[in-house]
Amino acid sequence: MMRRTGGAATADSHPLRMRSQSGRRREKVSVMLKLTGVACIGLGLAWTLCYIYFGRYELSVVFVGLTAVGVLALHRSKRSNGSSLLLVAHGILAVICSIAWIDAPIAWVPRSVHLFLLPLAAGAAFTFEPRERYGSLIFPLVCLGAFTAFAVGALDPFAPHASPPLEVRAWGVRLNAATSMLLLAGIFAIYRIDSGKRLRMERELGRAVRNGEIEVHYQPQVRYSGIVSGAEALIRWRRPSGELLTPDAFIDLAEESTLISEIGLEVLRQACQTLKHWSSDPRTQALRLAVNISPVQLLDDSLVSSVSSIIREAGIDPTLLEFELTESALAAGTAMVIERMEALESTGVSWALDDFGTGYSSLATLRTLPVRKLKIDRHFLIEATRQESAQRLLGKIIEISQVMGLSALAEGVETPDQRELLIGLGCDHFQGYLFAQPMPRRELHAWLDMQPLPPAAPTR
Structure with a gap:
């Protein structure tokens, strides 16, 4: 028997129009977008400069795109809404798939870029609300499907002959594996903190009526x-x-x-x-x-x-x-x-x-x-x-x-x-x-x- 109505920019604005925009939800979305933005900008700039150094300008273009997605994520973190999250998530998915397609494995260096699909799937499943079926279920499944396809080499026959320089690939595999797992761990940490806050608030809210709050x-x-x-x-x-x-x-x-x-x-x-x-x-x-x-x-x-x-x-x-x-x-x-x-x-x-x-x-x-x-x-x-x-x-x-x-x-x-x-x-x-x-x-x-x-x- 309550709602959020009233004037401009008030917390009484509306409950279920995306129901979406609770303070807890906005905070969670904002944190995820900021984490995404920092990671994309950092990785994008590093790899762009790396490929420019090796004279592989055609590969650096893809990472310029990753940097752009990172800038978009930081900009959209101010809004902290579901549409911003979807826009950034699809941008990251497109960039990861493009890079993973180029990153075909060779005899002694496996593919590694597709590992970033795991934190992407986990981040979407955690951040979107269950009622947002596409973001919380379908999009993560698409990410996991793409991860599986790259992991088993289903797309390898169609990979272009534009593989990164061998000098880069050996240590790039280690860097990608470590970074993707760190991002996954970061997402799990955010999830744990958010769940803890939610449980504490739920217990307090359960006592609110009895305590006259x-x-x-x-x-x-x-x-x-x-x-x-x-x-x-x-x-x-x-x-x-x-x-x-x-x-x-x-x-x-x-x-x-x-x-x-x-x-x-x-x-x-x-x-x-x-x-x-x-x-x-x-x-x-x-x-x-x-x-x-x-x-x-x-x-x-x-x-x-x-x-x-x-x-x-x-x-x-x-x-x-x-x-x-x-x-x-x-x-x-x-x-x-x-x-x-x-x-x-x-x-x-x-x-x-x-x-x-x-x-x-x-x-x-x-x-x-x-x-x-x-x-x-x-x-x-x-x-x-x-x-x-x-x-x-x-x-x-x-x-x-x-x-x-x-x-x-x-x-x-x-x-x-x-x-x-x-x-x-x-x-x-x-x-x-x-x-x-x-x-x-x-x-x-x-x-x-x-x-x-x-x-x-x-x-x-």
Whole structure:
């Protein structure tokens, strides 16, 4: 029941859009790209100079390519995303295969360049997430297949007659074997360190709910008129050291370890306490609160009963509670998702489809979902301010919500120009740093005291 939403460059940016971009994942990718970059540049420059010295300029060209891949890896380490990793990995694969093809064995000197395919395969299998099937499985298998083909000499008959000088090959074999094994050992060391960090954090996260370390911050949602309609609940983890972690540092781990159900219910409890507090004040009793449901939580058979129990114990009006579900959840099985959504809707809560337009649901599927609101992904808004075609697409998304009788809320609104653009396209419900950043409940209440709020519903 948590997400990362909000303004620019915030850790609340989004969980599953590659789910990919958790802090732990970014750190791991960055380390791997830096290691790759240093190794490629070092080896590339050394061999380039070596072949230039021996007058084999045609061979030095290949190692110039290896150096270029190394520079690319260091440059991309700043982004630390999956596409950068794939780009660099394929570049290395192409260079290694080219060199290994040239490096045909002779009677007393074996081939050695293909050994670098082993750390390449291990690095990919370790760095890519299991759900990234191509990077974590298919690409490593391609590397191992190429390694086997070179090891058994399957490609030797097609090797060009451009073998390196004999003076180089003898000590080159030793250097390649030692370097490739050092890289493999380095990758295993990084894996061990990362696994240790993960296990420690998983144990700490398992105690977080019991120790009261889970906090909920709130980001207001505002209408065109300036009236605050409610807020979205966003999770934070206050570690015993006092460090406050945003979702990108631990949500992936929580979902992988199934701790997400326990944590999600704690977020709901705190959100319901906030709604209960609001209900005692005529100024805030009409405010709505949005709480995110993780796709992993929908797999829990006890979810509906647990949610119903929390709402009942809090004594809140469930119609003021809105559950948000990302489109990625639909990939887990639409029929089961709809069944759980309808069961929860029967308790009185409503549903919003978060990050609409990111590619998982069709309009036919959308019509079958018990959804009353579409939350437009902030990336559509960013692109709409840069490209006219993206602006038209954003307008169509808003039009779709209107045609289907759904309300639309735009996330990540950060500037007055973006707000005016959305209003011109027919969207009048916003969330983002232009209005307020996520804040603890006490700060939210102080902020609400200075804002126009919706009129309270008439009592009967």
